[in-house]
Amino acid sequence: MKQLTSAERKKKLSHAFWDNIIDENQLVELIDGNINSLPFFYKKIIYSRLLSTFDWYTLLKLVPEKLLEDILADDVLERLYPKELKEKYTYARSVLFK
Numbered sequence: 001m002k003q004l005t006s007a008e009r010k011k012k013l014s015h016a017f018w019d020n021i022i023d024e025n026q027l028v029e030l031i032d033g034n035i036n037s038l039p040f041f042y043k044k045i046i047y048s049r050l051l052s053t054f055d056w057y058t059l060l061k062l063v064p065e066k067l068l069e070d071i072l073a074d075d076v077l078e079r080l081y082p083k084e085l086k087e088k089y090t091y092a093r094s095v096l097f098k
Contacts, residue, residue, distance in 0.1 A: 001057070001060060001061065002061070003061055004061045004062065006028070009028055009062055010024040010025070010027075010028060011024075012054070012058070012062060013027045013028065013031075013062070014027075015053075016049055016050060016053040016054070017049065020041075022038065022041070026038055027046070030043070030046065031046075031062065031063055031064070031067065032064060033064065033066070033067065043070070044073075044075055044076050044079065045079075047070065047071045047073075047076045048076050048077075048079040048080060050062070050063070050071065051071065051076070051077075051080055051085070051089055052080060052081075052085065056092065059071075068096065069093075069096075069097055072089055072090075072092065072093040072096070072097070077089055077090055077093075
């Protein structure tokens with residue numbers, strides 16, 4: 001699968017957070033695991049927004065593989081709406097992390 005360039009990642013992430021003032025560079029740093037938090041944003045809110053915004057294959061291009069388990073955690077999935085979206089990612093987690 002072709003990975004996204006840094007500019008493409010920033011552009012996609014800025015689209016996901018169009019309604020918030022967020023520095024794309026900091027967002028990329030958070031997703032890459034280089035920083036632990038952003039002002040006024042919890043990781044779980046960011047993760048649930050990513051799951052709600054992007055399809056699975058785009059997510060795989062955006063986030064490092066090591067982060068998938070955190071993104072698919074119960075407390076993140078509980079925030080998802082509609083129910084079918086939550087079920088989709090619960091199933092993906094069960095396949096990936098048996």
